[in-house]
Amino acid sequence: MVGTPVTPASKMIQRTPSTTPGGGTRVREEDSSNSYGSAIKQERTSIERPATSYKFDKVFDPSCSTLKVYEEGAKNVALSALTGINTTIFAYGQTSSGKTYTMRGITENAVTDIFEHIKNTQERAFVLKVSALEIYNESVIDLLNRESGHLRLLDDPERGIIVEKLVEEVVKDINHLRHLIGICEGSRLCINSLEFCFNFVMLCIQE
Numbered sequence: 001m002v003g004t005p006v007t008p009a010s011k012m013i014q015r016t017p018s019t020t021p022g023g024g025t026r027v028r029e030e031d032s033s034n035s036y037g038s039a040i041k042q043e044r045t046s047i048e049r050p051a052t053s054y055k056f057d058k059v060f061d062p063s064c065s066t067l068k069v070y071e072e073g074a075k076n077v078a079l080s081a082l083t084g085i086n087t088t089i090f091a092y093g094q095t096s097s098g099k100t101y102t103m104r105g106i107t108e109n110a111v112t113d114i115f116e117h118i119k120n121t122q123e124r125a126f127v128l129k130v131s132a133l134e135i136y137n138e139s140v141i142d143l144l145n146r147e148s149g150h151l152r153l154l155d156d157p158e159r160g161i162i163v164e165k166l167v168e169e170v171v172k173d174i175n176h177l178r179h180l181i182g183i184c185e186g187s188r189l190c191i192n193s194l195e196f197c198f199n200f201v202m203l204c205i206q207e
C-alpha cells in the first residue's frame, strides 16, 4: 500500500479504563492498525496508579551539609538515648544516593555530642557499650568478632529479640569508640554495606 497515508498510531489507540484490585486503573490499548494499515490488532496493558502523597517531617535539598542534616534531623534522636529512650537512626535509599556518606557524618557528630554530654554531666555515671553487626545474604555477622560466624536471632522473654553471642564492648573514651568503629569497617563482608555497620551500632547507656 505504498503511497497510502498512514494514520498516526496515537490516533488509533482506544483506551478502555477499568478498575484493578489494587485500586489502580488498567488501561487496555487497542491498536487497530500497524504502520502498513493492515488490520492486525495489538493489545497492551499498563497500570496507572492513583497519585499518592507522603508527609515528611523534614526535607533537605542536595546542597545541604551533613552537619545540618545531623543537627536538624538526627541530633535529638541520638541524644535522647542519654535519657533512657531506645533510638534508631538509619538510612534507606537507592544505590549511591549517599546513605554511607551521610551515616558516617551523623555517627561522627553523634559520638562527639554523646561524649560531650557525658563530660558535662559529672553528677551521673555512664556506661557506654557498643555492638555492631552486619546483615548480609540473610546472615547476621558480628563485626567486632568475625570468628563467631553466623549468629542466631533469639526471642528472649525479657529483652525481646536478641542476637545470640553478639559482643558488647564497653567503651573507654571517644578514641576507643572510633577505634572500634574502624574495626567494624574492616570486618564487613560487603563493601557497600558500611551503612549496616553504622546503622546497627547500638549505644547502650546506663546510669
Ligand SMILES: Nc1ncnc2c1ncn2[C@@H]1O[C@H](COP(=O)(O)OP(=O)(O)OP(=O)(O)O)[C@@H](O)[C@H]1O
Binding pocket: 066, 093, 094, 095, 096, 097, 098, 099, 100, 101, 102, 192, 193, 195
Ligand atoms: N553529601 C555528599 N557530598 C558529597 N559527596 C557525596 C555526598 N553524599 C554522597 N556522596 C558521594 O556519592 C557517592 C555515593 O555515596 P554513598 O556511597 O554514600 O552512597 P550509598 O547510598 O551508601 O551507596 P550504596 O547503596 O551503593 O551503598 C560516594 O562517592 C560519596 O562520596
